[in-house]
Amino acid sequence: MATYLDFEKPIEELEKKIEELKNLSETEGISLEDEIKPLEKKLNDLRKKIFSSLTPWQKVQLARHPDRPYTLDYINLIFNDWVELHGDRLFADDSAIVSGFATLEGIPFTIVGHQKGRTVEEKIKRNFGMPHPEGYRKALRVMKTGAKFGRPIIAFIDTPGAFPGIGAEERGQAMAIAVNIKEMAVLPVPIIVIVTGEGGSGGALAIGVGDRVYMQENAMYSVISPEGCASILWRDQKYKDKAAESLKITAKDLLKMGVIDGIIPEPPGGAHRDPEGAAKILKKTILNTYRELSKIKGDELIIKRIEKFGEMGFFKEV
Amino acid sequence: MGLFRRRKVKKTEEKKSIPDGAWMKCDNCGEILYRKEVQNNLYVCTKCGFHFRVSSKVYRALLLDDGKLIEQDSGLEPVDFLKFKDYAAKIKKSTQKTGLKDAIVCGEGKINGIEVEACFMDFGFIGGSMGSVVGEKVKRAIYRARDKNIPLIIVSSSGGARMQEGIISLMQMAKTSAALNLLKTPYISILTNPTTAGVMASYASLGDVIIAEPGALLGFAGPRVIQQTIKQELPPGFQRSEFMLEHGMIDMIVTRHEMKEVVTTLLKHLS
Numbered sequence: 001m002a003t004y005l006d007f008e009k010p011i012e013e014l015e016k017k018i019e020e021l022k023n024l025s026e027t028e029g030i031s032l033e034d035e036i037k038p039l040e041k042k043l044n045d046l047r048k049k050i051f052s053s054l055t056p057w058q059k060v061q062l063a064r065h066p067d068r069p070y071t072l073d074y075i076n077l078i079f080n081d082w083v084e085l086h087g088d089r090l091f092a093d094d095s096a097i098v099s100g101f102a103t104l105e106g107i108p109f110t111i112v113g114h115q116k117g118r119t120v121e122e123k124i125k126r127n128f129g130m131p132h133p134e135g136y137r138k139a140l141r142v143m144k145t146g147a148k149f150g151r152p153i154i155a156f157i158d159t160p161g162a163f164p165g166i167g168a169e170e171r172g173q174a175m176a177i178a179v180n181i182k183e184m185a186v187l188p189v190p191i192i193v194i195v196t197g198e199g200g201s202g203g204a205l206a207i208g209v210g211d212r213v214y215m216q217e218n219a220m221y222s223v224i225s226p227e228g229c230a231s232i233l234w235r236d237q238k239y240k241d242k243a244a245e246s247l248k249i250t251a252k253d254l255l256k257m258g259v260i261d262g263i264i265p266e267p268p269g270g271a272h273r274d275p276e277g278a279a280k281i282l283k284k285t286i287l288n289t290y291r292e293l294s295k296i297k298g299d300e301l302i303i304k305r306i307e308k309f310g311e312m313g314f315f316k317e318v
Numbered sequence: 319m320g321l322f323r324r325r326k327v328k329k330t331e332e333k334k335s336i337p338d339g340a341w342m343k344c345d346n347c348g349e350i351l352y353r354k355e356v357q358n359n360l361y362v363c364t365k366c367g368f369h370f371r372v373s374s375k376v377y378r379a380l381l382l383d384d385g386k387l388i389e390q391d392s393g394l395e396p397v398d399f400l401k402f403k404d405y406a407a408k409i410k411k412s413t414q415k416t417g418l419k420d421a422i423v424c425g426e427g428k429i430n431g432i433e434v435e436a437c438f439m440d441f442g443f444i445g446g447s448m449g450s451v452v453g454e455k456v457k458r459a460i461y462r463a464r465d466k467n468i469p470l471i472i473v474s475s476s477g478g479a480r481m482q483e484g485i486i487s488l489m490q491m492a493k494t495s496a497a498l499n500l501l502k503t504p505y506i507s508i509l510t511n512p513t514t515a516g517v518m519a520s521y522a523s524l525g526d527v528i529i530a531e532p533g534a535l536l537g538f539a540g541p542r543v544i545q546q547t548i549k550q551e552l553p554p555g556f557q558r559s560e561f562m563l564e565h566g567m568i569d570m571i572v573t574r575h576e577m578k579e580v581v582t583t584l585l586k587h588l589s
């Protein structure tokens with residue numbers, strides 16, 4: 001069963017109506033084209049209208065939508081010959097991050113990405129996409145292995161953030177994130193980062209240092225969750241919509257601030273209504289970006305990558 | 319581990335800084351102390367050895383020869399580019415309180431005659447949080463250490479990334495950590511109470527040697543957030559320097575009295 005958010009309800013109603021008419025036309029063997037056609041146009045317009053004027057908080061809800069495609073969905077829809085590698089060779093395998101190798105139009109890639117679960121059991125197994133230190137260390141290990149053989153890297157970001165737990169702290173969560181950020185900056189292969197859902201702070205950035213960073217249209221990327229920000233600023237989580245607005249976390253905002261290099265459009269109604277369509281657009285972006293980056297030598301990629309992040313910031317100098 | 323009993327998490331860390339008046343109370347052992355005596359003891363409790371938080375100015379005096387710092391990039395000022403709730407007022411208040419323009423002071427100085435690039439974070443300025451200015455100043459300090467071929471010392475004290483600068487504050491983690499790849503001279507990271515979140519998950523954790531003051535709160539997630547998430551009591555001493563040493567995350571714990579000498583020895587070993 002598909003899930004519809006509050007602001008998606010009018011779309012759901014219209015979709016149901018069209019569905020009913022289609023069923024009726026089939027069972028009764030009559031043509032209802034004249035009724036259905038205008039409704040489909042109306043549906044299209046309604047989707048456009050709703051999705052073109054989403055508030056930041058609504059975008060957050062979409063980024064977290066339970067039907068939204070996750071990393072493994074995109075890997076299956078875009079790539080071939082996926083082989084997943086497990087474990088950080090230090091402590092454990094963290095299922096909140098997946099990593100491995102796959103090909104796209106014959107080009108071999110290293111892929112890392114956060115992974116959320118769909119069922120209750122899978123959600124728990126994958127810790128709701130919140131990595132432990134092992135996850136970051138596994139991702140770095142696999143990226144380095146791939147880089148050794150010249151494999152370009154795709155990183156899919158979709159996490160509420162690093163897991164705030166005792167074990168994560170005991171095993172050096174802060175160190176793991178810091179090391180990943182530093183080391184990703186100097187991997188001598190093209191790195192394409194795509195925020196597909198939630199870009200949750202340090203847990204996101206730990207696999208987020210790339211030559212190109214993109215966000216899907218309805219993704220978010222923030223230093224703190226809107227709820228966390230609201231409870232600090234207003235001492236109440238119910239101001240999360242206000243916090244989402246203040247933090248400037250939408251793809252448009254980040255593009256404007258120069259934090260990302262582009263926005264990847266989603267099909268009408270969002271990636272969750274048409275995963276295949278969303279994957280098709282992602283695939284095109286990945287291939288185009290790869291072609292552009294593959295012309296640049298490793299040393300130069302590194303210099304430019306360090307510069308790219310080195311330039312981020314707004315301050316006054318007197 | 320037993321030296322510092324676990325203190326209750328307070329609403330604001332600022333309460334722990336030293337209040338005015340001739341007398342003061344130790345947050346750790348509760349002893350009423352004569353302020354002058356604590357000052358003369360490098361702001362360390364004369365009874366239990368608890369390290370009170372100190373300003374960047376105090377640490378400069380403690381670490382550098384004659385307390386002398388040739389300050390660089392002192393003209394960098396924060397900008398409220400998101401028009402974020404209360405940020406402009408916070409900047410103003412912090413500037414008045416600390417006399418600083420942001421939460422870090424950087425420049426060149428000498429440690430027992432060894433020339434170093436040194437950065438001192440200041441918790442008094444919006445909780446030592448890292449926004450664009452802190453990120454930029456750390457980056458430039460790294461570049462200067464590289465260009466001058468001298469070691470880098472950063473004394474950290476920070477609650478993490480500065481929320482009021484949104485995603486840009488997160489990107490300072492990438493900016494500073496990426497730049498550290500260019501540094502080929504020794505980098506010693508000194509962690510003081512507290513060093514957490516975005517600063518701990520970037521340059522503070524990337525020293526060739528990582529030294530912590532005793533009893534400092536060190537980690538990524540704040541204890542309150544962890545407690546709310548796992549709904550369990552946290553173990554005694556959790557996320558303190560001694561805990562971090564035990565778990566292999568830092569190289570050593572050094573008291574404020576010994577800090578300069580230990581850093582000097584390390585610099586001699588590494589340079």
Ligand SMILES: [Zn+2]
Nearest residue numbers: 344347363366
């Ligand atoms: Zn005491």
